[in-house]
Amino acid sequence: MIMSRSEAPPPEGTAVTGNLHDRPHDRLQDGLPDRPLDRLQDRLLAGLPAEAVLTDPDVTASYANDMASFCEAGAPAVVVLPRTVEQVQHVMRTATELRVPVVPQGARTGLSGGANAADDCIVLSLTKMDRILEINPVDRIAVVEPGVINATLSRAVNEHGLYYPPDPSSWEMCTIGGNIGTASGGLCCVKYGVTAEYVLGLDVVLADGRLMSTGRRTAKGVAGYDLTRLFVGSEGSLGIVVRAILALRPQPPQQLVLAAEFASASAACDAVCRIMEGGHVPSLLELMDRTTVKAVNDLAHMGLPETTEALLLAAFDTPDPAADLAAIGALCEAAGATQVVPADDAAESELLLQARRLSLTALEAVKGTTMIDDVCVPRSKLGEFLDGVAKIADDVDLTIGVVAHAGDGNTHPTVCFDASDEDESRRARESFDQIMALGLDLGGTITGEHGVGLLKKEWLARELGPVSLEMQRGIKQVFDPLGILNPGKVF
Amino acid sequence: MIMSRSEAPPPEGTAVTGNLHDRPHDRLQDGLPDRPLDRLQDRLLAGLPAEAVLTDPDVTASYANDMASFCEAGAPAVVVLPRTVEQVQHVMRTATELRVPVVPQGARTGLSGGANAADDCIVLSLTKMDRILEINPVDRIAVVEPGVINATLSRAVNEHGLYYPPDPSSWEMCTIGGNIGTASGGLCCVKYGVTAEYVLGLDVVLADGRLMSTGRRTAKGVAGYDLTRLFVGSEGSLGIVVRAILALRPQPPQQLVLAAEFASASAACDAVCRIMEGGHVPSLLELMDRTTVKAVNDLAHMGLPETTEALLLAAFDTPDPAADLAAIGALCEAAGATQVVPADDAAESELLLQARRLSLTALEAVKGTTMIDDVCVPRSKLGEFLDGVAKIADDVDLTIGVVAHAGDGNTHPTVCFDASDEDESRRARESFDQIMALGLDLGGTITGEHGVGLLKKEWLARELGPVSLEMQRGIKQVFDPLGILNPGKVF
Numbered sequence: 001m002i003m004s005r006s007e008a009p010p011p012e013g014t015a016v017t018g019n020l021h022d023r024p025h026d027r028l029q030d031g032l033p034d035r036p037l038d039r040l041q042d043r044l045l046a047g048l049p050a051e052a053v054l055t056d057p058d059v060t061a062s063y064a065n066d067m068a069s070f071c072e073a074g075a076p077a078v079v080v081l082p083r084t085v086e087q088v089q090h091v092m093r094t095a096t097e098l099r100v101p102v103v104p105q106g107a108r109t110g111l112s113g114g115a116n117a118a119d120d121c122i123v124l125s126l127t128k129m130d131r132i133l134e135i136n137p138v139d140r141i142a143v144v145e146p147g148v149i150n151a152t153l154s155r156a157v158n159e160h161g162l163y164y165p166p167d168p169s170s171w172e173m174c175t176i177g178g179n180i181g182t183a184s185g186g187l188c189c190v191k192y193g194v195t196a197e198y199v200l201g202l203d204v205v206l207a208d209g210r211l212m213s214t215g216r217r218t219a220k221g222v223a224g225y226d227l228t229r230l231f232v233g234s235e236g237s238l239g240i241v242v243r244a245i246l247a248l249r250p251q252p253p254q255q256l257v258l259a260a261e262f263a264s265a266s267a268a269c270d271a272v273c274r275i276m277e278g279g280h281v282p283s284l285l286e287l288m289d290r291t292t293v294k295a296v297n298d299l300a301h302m303g304l305p306e307t308t309e310a311l312l313l314a315a316f317d318t319p320d321p322a323a324d325l326a327a328i329g330a331l332c333e334a335a336g337a338t339q340v341v342p343a344d345d346a347a348e349s350e351l352l353l354q355a356r357r358l359s360l361t362a363l364e365a366v367k368g369t370t371m372i373d374d375v376c377v378p379r380s381k382l383g384e385f386l387d388g389v390a391k392i393a394d395d396v397d398l399t400i401g402v403v404a405h406a407g408d409g410n411t412h413p414t415v416c417f418d419a420s421d422e423d424e425s426r427r428a429r430e431s432f433d434q435i436m437a438l439g440l441d442l443g444g445t446i447t448g449e450h451g452v453g454l455l456k457k458e459w460l461a462r463e464l465g466p467v468s469l470e471m472q473r474g475i476k477q478v479f480d481p482l483g484i485l486n487p488g489k490v491f
Numbered sequence: 492m493i494m495s496r497s498e499a500p501p502p503e504g505t506a507v508t509g510n511l512h513d514r515p516h517d518r519l520q521d522g523l524p525d526r527p528l529d530r531l532q533d534r535l536l537a538g539l540p541a542e543a544v545l546t547d548p549d550v551t552a553s554y555a556n557d558m559a560s561f562c563e564a565g566a567p568a569v570v571v572l573p574r575t576v577e578q579v580q581h582v583m584r585t586a587t588e589l590r591v592p593v594v595p596q597g598a599r600t601g602l603s604g605g606a607n608a609a610d611d612c613i614v615l616s617l618t619k620m621d622r623i624l625e626i627n628p629v630d631r632i633a634v635v636e637p638g639v640i641n642a643t644l645s646r647a648v649n650e651h652g653l654y655y656p657p658d659p660s661s662w663e664m665c666t667i668g669g670n671i672g673t674a675s676g677g678l679c680c681v682k683y684g685v686t687a688e689y690v691l692g693l694d695v696v697l698a699d700g701r702l703m704s705t706g707r708r709t710a711k712g713v714a715g716y717d718l719t720r721l722f723v724g725s726e727g728s729l730g731i732v733v734r735a736i737l738a739l740r741p742q743p744p745q746q747l748v749l750a751a752e753f754a755s756a757s758a759a760c761d762a763v764c765r766i767m768e769g770g771h772v773p774s775l776l777e778l779m780d781r782t783t784v785k786a787v788n789d790l791a792h793m794g795l796p797e798t799t800e801a802l803l804l805a806a807f808d809t810p811d812p813a814a815d816l817a818a819i820g821a822l823c824e825a826a827g828a829t830q831v832v833p834a835d836d837a838a839e840s841e842l843l844l845q846a847r848r849l850s851l852t853a854l855e856a857v858k859g860t861t862m863i864d865d866v867c868v869p870r871s872k873l874g875e876f877l878d879g880v881a882k883i884a885d886d887v888d889l890t891i892g893v894v895a896h897a898g899d900g901n902t903h904p905t906v907c908f909d910a911s912d913e914d915e916s917r918r919a920r921e922s923f924d925q926i927m928a929l930g931l932d933l934g935g936t937i938t939g940e941h942g943v944g945l946l947k948k949e950w951l952a953r954e955l956g957p958v959s960l961e962m963q964r965g966i967k968q969v970f971d972p973l974g975i976l977n978p979g980k981v982f
Contacts, residue, residue, distance in 0.1 A: 445713075
């Protein structure tokens, strides 16, 4: 349910200025235009070309939302599309001077409302800063601008025999800057870790327009506090990333995938535990429940086995993946797998991965709308968690499909509902919250990889506790004393 | 050159209180003892057992220093050895109330003076909090107190088929808390990364005694700013780590080592570049120069080849290490290696590693005293850097042995000098600084793994620049508004 501007109630406490479009004329000062919007536009145009400053409300409205459900979005005053660091600095200096909130955006594929516009804000889209500045195979680094698409970078480094692992499902669309903002995960994390582990250094434009470099281009470095890592996952609330130094790995061999069917989700989770306890290092370990499998078949006629309660996909990119798959196939059978089918080759493996990547899209088609949760629990608690989610689905009488990065305990219980039905919508939101509560009870986190944004900000305090929250707000204050950077998000 | 209390000039600007031992009696207040030291001791004893509060100056003086050269150390007012989180909270509440600086310490194996006492401080030794609280093979985590010795943890997790990679050379002595404080590296980093990558969550006692939890025990998690990573490498300046959740990996196969001899350091560095560019992932890639090799032979009669200018040690812990070693042996030969000798077995491999681990001790024996630098450069610049270090050694007319985590570009140029010779000491310090300047010129960092402490604090601003330094100081202010945590260090 993506609310349009007219449907959405006005966001509270997010706008630093009033409504620039509709506000009566201000008193004329220092010869500048007297309407705040004109004044803002005028100042922006002093450092940006005309085509980089969009003010047509029909156009700016199209930048209002990311892909999250149930998140309010305001009407931007202006959308800017800078191409250089200096232009970003100009935008931030202008925003500081005029006290206008700034919402940084990548490709707006986020799932927590973190990139949603605030009323009368500057939307700062980094999509035009999309150059790969360097790929260095000896130092195993890439230097990129924030607007580079994840898949573009992945393919570019592949040509040098290198690998940039983080692979969110939106990898064909999402930007590296967005990945850094939300500390994105993906399917490969079970072996290769998340975005945070691949960001060595950053250039950041601060709220007041000053440029700051963090980190390094060396493999190691411990000079001062780790500001790089502080920015990763900060959801645009501390500064604007304008350049990133990323670590790369050698390209691993092509992975081979195995599919195992289970009569219950808890049996599949038992297999996950046996695999990890057994010291195996799969390059992928994903779970799709019956609802998800059926949804994918309905959407794309993939021929997945619909009678199974849980389908586990495992892969290895080792020198002898078939041998590794045989070993974990045996563990799956010991955990009660009813069927274990290793892919014959890379093409069959890719088909299985495609099915997995279609999951969320397929679940959306079930009832028209979804709310995608992102709870991560210790993997030893995965079975208990999924049983709890099934009970919640029963209680609210809604379909909740579960797809999970099972090897990481990172789950996406996806509530399917009809957004035009008020009661269903209420129950969807209710179950969404119950799932987070369950995750916290089991020692998990409310968000494994999607971020807090608007969607989960009420829940952040429950996870962090008051002392941590106070410290986090203190840090926000250091970097953004005027509160103009992505206001109303995270906290 | 570890300065004793009597030799060291008084540290400047570090003590929040005056000299507690010698200060004349304060005005009697609220019935408490009127001498500040008695008052401090009295307050500490209200929450700590008598044996955990040491005030005998002969005893407390033995806690004044870590292992760094050229770093001032003050005389502690008291050394406390808490065994529980509550006791640490009591210490910090007392320190806040009485405005007494606190210097946290692990095993004091640090090499930057970061654990050196300030005059009249509380030395807070975490060595008695040394329990391993949990080892979980399914979740692949360990939960530990900060005083656990690195080697103790390593061996304990090995028994579960698990591996805690970070392995500083001091691993038989150093504590996990100290490793977290300095974000320690080690020999395995080239494949497995540094301490920071293995810290999932922390319990931290803040300056005012409040307890804060950071991070998670899940594989992934992005709720709020990454305070865990902020604490890793903060050198005791933000809070006291009292518990850590650490990530573990499956125990890899035993590694097999190869030794390659080169007629010049730059040829060895060329080999390092070819190995990394070739997509290899060695579990170890170390360099010892001629000075170091000779020093090790002199100390331990290892029979290393003394005619070579640079000895490269490479290892693999893959399923077929001999094949991998053969591949990089060929690359070494292509880079001009005069001799390539793979170890026959694990025992021979371990001997080579022992030689490497003895390097710093052996270099100390050359002239009695060493200054160990810790510059990390992009590995593509390693040859240029080592040539520059050789030139600096010539210029100052001193022996500078170089041992390096070559695969990471992390070098330890080690200046050997006679500390009783004033001119040699001056030239040693001069060359130490020139080496850092060279590292920064080549795009490197002043510290790859040892930290800033006292030794490099004047250099931090040169690396970070004024904007980053301002932000870092702002963060320090959030966590430690009274400036009582390890004052005078880092900044």
